[in-house]
Amino acid sequence: MTSITEKRAPRTHHDKRKTRGTIQRREHLTGWLFVGPFGVVFLAFLIAPLGYALYLSLFQKKLIGGTSFVLFDNYVKAFTDPSFLSGAWFVIRFALVAIPVQIGVALAMALILDAVTSLFTRFSRLMIFLPYAIPTVIGAVMWGFLYSKSFGPLTDVFGFFGATAPDFLSNNLIFYGLLNIVTWQWAGYYMIILYAALQGIDPTLYEAARMDGAGRWQVARRIKIPLIAPALILILVFSLIGTLQFFNEPQILRYLAAGTIGSDFTPNMYAYQQAFGLANFNYGSAISFALGGVVFICVYAFLFFTRKRRSFL
Amino acid sequence: MSESASASAGHRRAQRHLPLQILLGFLVIYFLVPFWWVVVNSSKDAPGLFGGGNTLWFADQVDYLGNLRQLFTYDGGIYLRWLLNSTLYALAGGIGATVLAVMAGYGFAKYRFAARRFSFAVVLGALMVPATALVIPTFIMFAQLGLTNTVWAVILPSLLNPFGVYLMHVYARDAVPDEILDAARADGAGEIRTFLQIALPLMRPAVVTVLLLSAVASWNNYFLPLAMLSDNRLFPVTVGLGLWQGVASGNNAGGTSLWSLIILGSLVSVIPLIIAFFSLQRHWRGGLSVGGLR
Numbered sequence: 001m002t003s004i005t006e007k008r009a010p011r012t013h014h015d016k017r018k019t020r021g022t023i024q025r026r027e028h029l030t031g032w033l034f035v036g037p038f039g040v041v042f043l044a045f046l047i048a049p050l051g052y053a054l055y056l057s058l059f060q061k062k063l064i065g066g067t068s069f070v071l072f073d074n075y076v077k078a079f080t081d082p083s084f085l086s087g088a089w090f091v092i093r094f095a096l097v098a099i100p101v102q103i104g105v106a107l108a109m110a111l112i113l114d115a116v117t118s119l120f121t122r123f124s125r126l127m128i129f130l131p132y133a134i135p136t137v138i139g140a141v142m143w144g145f146l147y148s149k150s151f152g153p154l155t156d157v158f159g160f161f162g163a164t165a166p167d168f169l170s171n172n173l174i175f176y177g178l179l180n181i182v183t184w185q186w187a188g189y190y191m192i193i194l195y196a197a198l199q200g201i202d203p204t205l206y207e208a209a210r211m212d213g214a215g216r217w218q219v220a221r222r223i224k225i226p227l228i229a230p231a232l233i234l235i236l237v238f239s240l241i242g243t244l245q246f247f248n249e250p251q252i253l254r255y256l257a258a259g260t261i262g263s264d265f266t267p268n269m270y271a272y273q274q275a276f277g278l279a280n281f282n283y284g285s286a287i288s289f290a291l292g293g294v295v296f297i298c299v300y301a302f303l304f305f306t307r308k309r310r311s312f313l
Numbered sequence: 314m315s316e317s318a319s320a321s322a323g324h325r326r327a328q329r330h331l332p333l334q335i336l337l338g339f340l341v342i343y344f345l346v347p348f349w350w351v352v353v354n355s356s357k358d359a360p361g362l363f364g365g366g367n368t369l370w371f372a373d374q375v376d377y378l379g380n381l382r383q384l385f386t387y388d389g390g391i392y393l394r395w396l397l398n399s400t401l402y403a404l405a406g407g408i409g410a411t412v413l414a415v416m417a418g419y420g421f422a423k424y425r426f427a428a429r430r431f432s433f434a435v436v437l438g439a440l441m442v443p444a445t446a447l448v449i450p451t452f453i454m455f456a457q458l459g460l461t462n463t464v465w466a467v468i469l470p471s472l473l474n475p476f477g478v479y480l481m482h483v484y485a486r487d488a489v490p491d492e493i494l495d496a497a498r499a500d501g502a503g504e505i506r507t508f509l510q511i512a513l514p515l516m517r518p519a520v521v522t523v524l525l526l527s528a529v530a531s532w533n534n535y536f537l538p539l540a541m542l543s544d545n546r547l548f549p550v551t552v553g554l555g556l557w558q559g560v561a562s563g564n565n566a567g568g569t570s571l572w573s574l575i576i577l578g579s580l581v582s583v584i585p586l587i588i589a590f591f592s593l594q595r596h597w598r599g600g601l602s603v604g605g606l607r
Contacts, residue, residue: 027424027425027426028424028426028427029426030420030424030426030504031420031424031425031426031429032420032426032427033420033504034416034417034419034420034424034508035416035417035420035421035426035432037412037413037416037417038413038414038416038417038478039417039432041413041472041473042436042439042473042475044469045447045451045469045470045472045473046439046442046447046473046475048450048454049447049450049451049454050442050446050447050450052450052453052454053446053447053449053450056449056450056453109337109340112333112336112337113337115330115333116330116333116334116337118334120334120337120338121334121337123341124337124338124340124341126591126594127341127344127345128340128341128344129590130344130345130348130587131344131347132529132590133529133583133586133587133589133590134583134586135532135533135535135550135551135582135583135586136533136535137533137535137551137552137554137555138551138554138579138582138583139347141554141555141558141575141579142347142348142350142351142579143347144558145347145350145351145354145576146346146347146350151354151362151368151572152368153350153368156368184343184344184347188344237440237441241440241441241443244443245443245444245446247535247536248535248536251535251555252555252558255558255559255561255562255563256558256562258562268443268536271446271449272536272539272540275449275452275540276452276540281449281453284449285449285450288443288446288448288449289446291443291446292442292443292446295441295442295443296441299441
């Protein structure tokens, strides 16, 4: 900014003042010109819907008496609704298990791929990343086949060892069935981000550490992981947001796992069911908003927690 | 992992690391099993599928062509339509979102305008908003405008990509030096020309990355089109296959022939994106590291 005005500033004091004002105004204008189109979309498809959802969630529609303003009644209803609470509890529990598993697997793979270079590791990197190119819906369909008793391989594989195949679509194991799907789907993507961050580290740091007698494991733990902490936190936040909004995979497996996955399995499924199944848009919006609140609190709690921890590093 | 790593600690050059490579081999098998199952089983007809043969190997009859013909002619060729719809949504949503994100990211990084910090903070805050929480109110807004059940209902909301803006901001800030822009301006280039001819080429890796990420997000989208569309001729392939799966699971007897279509349909639907990713690999890998490094 200053460099622009200085270079162009004419000699006389009077002129200088005037030109600086024009240039500043022009910079404001061009800046907004670049940001403006995105701003319009942002207002139309983020701010407006959010405001509208908030507005809708403050009303109730009844058969008798029509729509009436009820303030926070829908939220009181949501936070005492066993369907919403059980769904919210499920996604929180699922996030607590699935995120460490996905990121642990991704980090381990990234460290291996960073440490070992061969034709095979280059091939592996691509293959591990492959599931990211698969829509989550198709991923869930594929794993649904593999879990299926009628044409999945589990019966054969376990039968070969004389054991009965686990039914990942049953009430007891659906948690692990879904855990496996999301790990398969996302670990490769997280691995690529972590791998890219690892490749960005200055190799002379390893050289110095090795001089000091650090082994490979120590280099990984003391240098590599702390240096890619920002990438790890970014991934954690994204996977947290994604997991709390869990929808696609359970929605697809619903058809195969009838009786195990109900329409209120996750908060998002419940909101969808309320809005589009029962045309109860007011309550559906309240659930979406309540879920948004849960996401916000979880993300901020997490960021607060990591900020504190990072100051110790 | 720790043992093998410390065992080789003394050696300086990267050597075989056999245990690690074997571990990696198992992981690769795990990640490829669903693909293998789909490739094998899309060659089978309904009896081959349900006949109780080996589920991880080909049946006696390998009939890809017959199945493909069935897939693309079933219900008046609806599957091809779904593929084309997905392509349209991915390209329109992806390119549109990228253009907006590149301009906005560059604007945030290179101009000091009023309310810049505040606006950027709002965009960052938007990263936390669950995208699906927007679908219900957007649906009602579009319903009032008569836009539901049209392609616009899927394309317009896909233009929003706050993460793309963040990524472009970080990249533009670091990869486009102010001095070059000033030099261009001093030579008499306008702001638009400076952006198109000087800044844009420097930002190319990030642009490709944002394009791929937005196109993939649109291609993968399920919740939005599921909510917005009721005419199955407008469905993207994700919603279409989900529909078929529901039908096939619903009626056990009549659904058997549909299952082989779903299996082959899943295989065909993933091929375009895999090709796109691998052919553009060189371009997006550099851009992906940006978001994580700060």
